[in-house]
Amino acid sequence: MGRMQDFKRFMSFVGKEFNHILRDTRTLMVLIVMPVVMIVLFGFALSTEIKDVKVAVYDPSRDAATSRLISQIDASEYFTVTAFLDGEDGVLEAFRSNSADIALVFEDNFYHRAVHDSDGRLQIIVDGSNTNIGSMAVFYVSSIVSSFQKELAQEAALNQAAAGGSSSSAEDVQPVQIHTSTRMMYNPQMKSAFNFVPGVMGMILMLVCAMMTSVSIVREKERGTMEVLLVSPVKPFSVILAKAIPYFVVSAFILLIVLCLSVFLIKVPISGSLMWVVLVSLLFILVSLSIGILISTLVAKQEVAILISGMVLMLPTMLLSGMLFPIESMPKVLQWISYCVPAKWYIDSIKVMMIQGLGIRYCLDAVLILCGFLTVITGLSVFKFKDRL
Amino acid sequence: MYSVEADNLIKRYGSNEALRGVSFRVSEGEIFGIIGPDGAGKTSIFRILTTLILPDGGSARVLGLDVVQDYHGIRRRVGYMPGRFSLYQDLSVEENLRFFATLFGTTIEENYDLVKDIYSYLEPFRKRKAGALSGGMKQKLALSCALIHRPDVLFLDEPTTGVDPVSRKEFWTMLRRLREQGLSIVVSTPYMDEATLCDRIALIRKGIFLDTDTPADIISKFTLPLLAVSGPHMPSLLRDIRRIPQVFSCFAFGDTHHAVMRPSDLSLEAQINLLNTSLHATGHSDLSIRPIRPNVEDCYMYLDTLEERS
Amino acid sequence: MSRGENTRKRIRELLGYTDDGFLREDEVIRTEGLTKCFGDFTAVDHISFSVNKGEIFGFLGANGAGKTTAMKMLCGLSKPTDGRAVVAGYDLHFNSDVKRLKKVIGYMSQKFSLYEDLSVWENIRLFGGIYGMKDRDIAEKTDELLLRLGLTEQRDRMVRDLPLGWKQKLAFSVAIFHEPRIVFLDEPTGGVDPATRRGFWEMIYDAAERGITVFVTTHYMDEAEYCNRVSIMVDGRIEALDSPAALKQRYGASGMDEVFRMLAGRAKREE
Numbered sequence: 001m002g003r004m005q006d007f008k009r010f011m012s013f014v015g016k017e018f019n020h021i022l023r024d025t026r027t028l029m030v031l032i033v034m035p036v037v038m039i040v041l042f043g044f045a046l047s048t049e050i051k052d053v054k055v056a057v058y059d060p061s062r063d064a065a066t067s068r069l070i071s072q073i074d075a076s077e078y079f080t081v082t083a084f085l086d087g088e089d090g091v092l093e094a095f096r097s098n099s100a101d102i103a104l105v106f107e108d109n110f111y112h113r114a115v116h117d118s119d120g121r122l123q124i125i126v127d128g129s130n131t132n133i134g135s136m137a138v139f140y141v142s143s144i145v146s147s148f149q150k151e152l153a154q155e156a157a158l159n160q161a162a163a164g165g166s167s168s169s170a171e172d173v174q175p176v177q178i179h180t181s182t183r184m185m186y187n188p189q190m191k192s193a194f195n196f197v198p199g200v201m202g203m204i205l206m207l208v209c210a211m212m213t214s215v216s217i218v219r220e221k222e223r224g225t226m227e228v229l230l231v232s233p234v235k236p237f238s239v240i241l242a243k244a245i246p247y248f249v250v251s252a253f254i255l256l257i258v259l260c261l262s263v264f265l266i267k268v269p270i271s272g273s274l275m276w277v278v279l280v281s282l283l284f285i286l287v288s289l290s291i292g293i294l295i296s297t298l299v300a301k302q303e304v305a306i307l308i309s310g311m312v313l314m315l316p317t318m319l320l321s322g323m324l325f326p327i328e329s330m331p332k333v334l335q336w337i338s339y340c341v342p343a344k345w346y347i348d349s350i351k352v353m354m355i356q357g358l359g360i361r362y363c364l365d366a367v368l369i370l371c372g373f374l375t376v377i378t379g380l381s382v383f384k385f386k387d388r389l
Numbered sequence: 390m391y392s393v394e395a396d397n398l399i400k401r402y403g404s405n406e407a408l409r410g411v412s413f414r415v416s417e418g419e420i421f422g423i424i425g426p427d428g429a430g431k432t433s434i435f436r437i438l439t440t441l442i443l444p445d446g447g448s449a450r451v452l453g454l455d456v457v458q459d460y461h462g463i464r465r466r467v468g469y470m471p472g473r474f475s476l477y478q479d480l481s482v483e484e485n486l487r488f489f490a491t492l493f494g495t496t497i498e499e500n501y502d503l504v505k506d507i508y509s510y511l512e513p514f515r516k517r518k519a520g521a522l523s524g525g526m527k528q529k530l531a532l533s534c535a536l537i538h539r540p541d542v543l544f545l546d547e548p549t550t551g552v553d554p555v556s557r558k559e560f561w562t563m564l565r566r567l568r569e570q571g572l573s574i575v576v577s578t579p580y581m582d583e584a585t586l587c588d589r590i591a592l593i594r595k596g597i598f599l600d601t602d603t604p605a606d607i608i609s610k611f612t613l614p615l616l617a618v619s620g621p622h623m624p625s626l627l628r629d630i631r632r633i634p635q636v637f638s639c640f641a642f643g644d645t646h647h648a649v650m651r652p653s654d655l656s657l658e659a660q661i662n663l664l665n666t667s668l669h670a671t672g673h674s675d676l677s678i679r680p681i682r683p684n685v686e687d688c689y690m691y692l693d694t695l696e697e698r699s
Numbered sequence: 700m701s702r703g704e705n706t707r708k709r710i711r712e713l714l715g716y717t718d719d720g721f722l723r724e725d726e727v728i729r730t731e732g733l734t735k736c737f738g739d740f741t742a743v744d745h746i747s748f749s750v751n752k753g754e755i756f757g758f759l760g761a762n763g764a765g766k767t768t769a770m771k772m773l774c775g776l777s778k779p780t781d782g783r784a785v786v787a788g789y790d791l792h793f794n795s796d797v798k799r800l801k802k803v804i805g806y807m808s809q810k811f812s813l814y815e816d817l818s819v820w821e822n823i824r825l826f827g828g829i830y831g832m833k834d835r836d837i838a839e840k841t842d843e844l845l846l847r848l849g850l851t852e853q854r855d856r857m858v859r860d861l862p863l864g865w866k867q868k869l870a871f872s873v874a875i876f877h878e879p880r881i882v883f884l885d886e887p888t889g890g891v892d893p894a895t896r897r898g899f900w901e902m903i904y905d906a907a908e909r910g911i912t913v914f915v916t917t918h919y920m921d922e923a924e925y926c927n928r929v930s931i932m933v934d935g936r937i938e939a940l941d942s943p944a945a946l947k948q949r950y951g952a953s954g955m956d957e958v959f960r961m962l963a964g965r966a967k968r969e970e
Binding site (some may be wrong): 552627643 | 944
């Protein structure tokens with residue numbers, strides 16, 4: 001049989017698969033609407049204004065400056081001071097009991113050091129598990145502190161003038177300085193909510209590719225059409241391959257939608273190379289497709305295929321990919337397991353390129369691991385594929 | 390040369406023996422029927438012959454090709470219609486047929502003459518989705534799809550199950566016509582009345598063939614006297630006939646009961662009289678008792694009862 | 700008479716339906732002009748017939764003739780578009796009647812009958828419970844039923860492990876376990892061997908003798924001969940209704956399959 005004929009046969013397969021997909025309008029709508037809804041939801045969650053952030057204070061110096069600063073912060077609409085702590089150790093407890101979102105830790109003898117040594121130190125500690133509040137709160141506290149610093153400087157200048165010390169010029173006066181330092185607890189890398197975007201991308205692509213491909217192959221087994229296809233001269237694996245192509249196209253389309261929404265709606269900066277973001281995403285789509293095919297060679301019922309791709313793939317993808325919880329703070333065992341989740345590597349590399357704005361060489365290892373996954377899983381499914389029932 | 394040769398086929402699923410040594414030959418241009426109920430092993434035979442599963446024992450050749458070694462060659466030359474009509478429900482009639490044609494590297498136009506008779510029924514609904522067709526139409530479409538590549542042997546696994554009598558009749562007419570074009574056909578059915586439409590039949594029960602022969606010869610081997618009994622009160626009549634010691638077995642057949650008499654030296658008339666007297670004694674009157682020729686179903690049930698009691 | 704019954708009667712009177720003797724003394728089903736449309740398509744087209752008490756009534760027709768739709772209406776699963784039907788004294792026009800109707804009918808089809816992953820007695824208990832039988836009655840009748848079917852030893856076996864013939868017998872027994880007035884059987888004997896099929900019909904006869912009306916569809920024409928009366932549906936209408944003997948005589952046929960082919964062969968409805 002000629003090569004032309006083989007190609008024609010293959011294309012008629014692909015055409016048939018497109019028909020299946022396009023005629024099942026309901027499923028197609030779900031596939032397209034779901035990522036849109038997820039991205040939009042996360043977008044709204046991101047843009048929420050902060051208000052009444054709970055502040056815990058440790059103030060060992062208890063002088064005029066600290067109490068003024070504290071009352072200024074408390075007076076602002078963004079913050080409410082909820083607790084005065086007895087020691088630095090109290091911060092952890094305040095975060096755990098959810099009685100504070102951020103903590104301000106003054107040093108001893110704050111006023112004196114700020115005015116006379118130009119080195120008043122104030123530490124802002126943020127509960128990093130609440131990524132939404134973190135960066136905004138730090139920003140607002142810093143701005144209140146800097147205006148307070150100006151106030152102090154003016155007062156110090158006035159005091160000096162009143163003391164009649166005209167001998168010393170302004171240059172000689174030690175400037176008032178407050179040094180703030182920020183510390184994150186629980187989430188030291190200060191992962192912003194933008195992290196959800198790569199997470200959602202990984203999840204959606206995994207869902208569409210793995211679940212839809214495996215279900216559509218298993219459906220043929222269930223309906224008995226696979227029997228007829230097997231009893232025909234067509235190479236069984238080309239049947240499977242023909243199924244993968246339309247889902248590849250659909251996934252690529254969904255990728256496009258997600259990227260557009262992220263950039264234009266929630267304004268996630270794609271600071272790295274767009275080309276590499278797309279190429280790595282396509283690589284991940286291939287990995288997911290191969291997982292779907294592998295599942296389909298192992299099960300005989302559609303429900304089982306859905307269950308496996310839903311439970312066995314989705315849950316680890318959500319929980320162990322760093323999308324919801326930082327992997328760094330997980331127990332070692334879970335960290336090892338997370339290395340086996342392809343979505344983790346995909347999400348890692350997309351974060352590097354999209355949000356940190358670094359080039360492909362900073363996530364080359366993750367990309368290579370994805371290539372490894374692709375080879376192994378495809379190999380396994382070819383090996384597991386039976387051309388009998 | 391035989392189109393199909395099966396020797397002592399054995400198939401097990403776990404501890405369940407689906408086939409316990411099945412042998413038969415199908416000649417070229419013959420309709421070979423495998424007759425028996427669900428779970429008797431019919432589908433296993435079809436799946437072995439179409440190279441979908443491997444036998445656990447025995448061997449089989451289709452068109453001279455071994456089902457284990459040469460399965461690629463077999464797949465190119467057979468047509469197969471599995472038990473459920475394996476069509477794509479969301480594709481139209483025409484799309485289904487065209488797809489299966491392309492699958493075998495041919496076109497509808499190339500082999501149209503072969504399916505013309507059957508496809509002509511479907512032509513008015515070519516744009517309709519296969520899922521929206523009735524049972525009879527689905528069956529015809531599935532047959533067209535199995536034929537479109539001009540196979541040398543056709544395997545039809547229960548093509549008439551769940552289809553109404555009119556469509557069933559039409560279907561068999563089509564099969565007879567295909568046979569005239571030289572096609573060998575292996576077909577299974579649970580309907581005993583379809584047996585006489587085959588050239589040769591095998592009666593299958595629990596993984597073994599009870600008998601393999603032409604329908605006429607199977608019937609001629611049934612030598613026991615067979616009486617059709619009817620009367621005003623059929624249910625109790627059945628029970629009372631079964632209590633008569635000279636009766637081997639008795640089953641309801643529509644408007645009469647068919648009683649198989651045990652072998653004896655009595656003449657037929659004497660046996661009828663015996664039955665009549667015994668039944669009168671249990672309170673039945675206005676009885677009609679007459680000798681009849683057995684049909685395939687009588688034969689199957691006789692052989693089945695023999696097996697059951699042995 | 701309970702208050703509910705009274706209210707029901709009042710509503711009927713207000714709507715112009717009285718217990719007007721529409722359903723005769725010896726009848727259990729009566730329909731007049733019963734119709735079901737799906738959009739433009741008339742699946743069941745003004746059928747009028749009646750079924751007598753204790754009768755085995757064969758309901759035949761080609762695929763797509765409207766049998767299933769008609770049967771669904773009579774079981775109260777689908778509301779008629781037009782016409783009137785009274786089943787076991789309940790008028791299908793009233794939702795309250797349909798609810799009561801379901802307690803006095805049994806249903807069995809080839810496709811769904813028993814839960815494969817429940818044991819034999821669990822299935823019986825379940826269906827007994829569904830029809831509101833008391834636990835003690837269920838226990839008593841279960842033992843009796845298992846004994847009669849010869850399944851006492853198998854009571855804890857999963858239904859999926861039973862041979863098909865036994866499953867069907869059990870399914871039928873479960874369908875009439877609550878002593879319904881009518882049992883609807885939708886192609887009950889598909890795929891079983893001839894002897895089991897006959898065993899099954901013997902059970903149907905027993906049920907009919909106990910006064911349960913049997914309403915059955917089948918594709919086996921020899922089974923039509925077992926029925927007291929047979930109706931043949933063609934294109935949504937009842938083309939013939941009589942005893943098998945009378946039908947054969949009228950159409951000069953030797954068997955019911957011939958009668959069926961003559962009538963169903965006239966079908967015009969595209970499938």
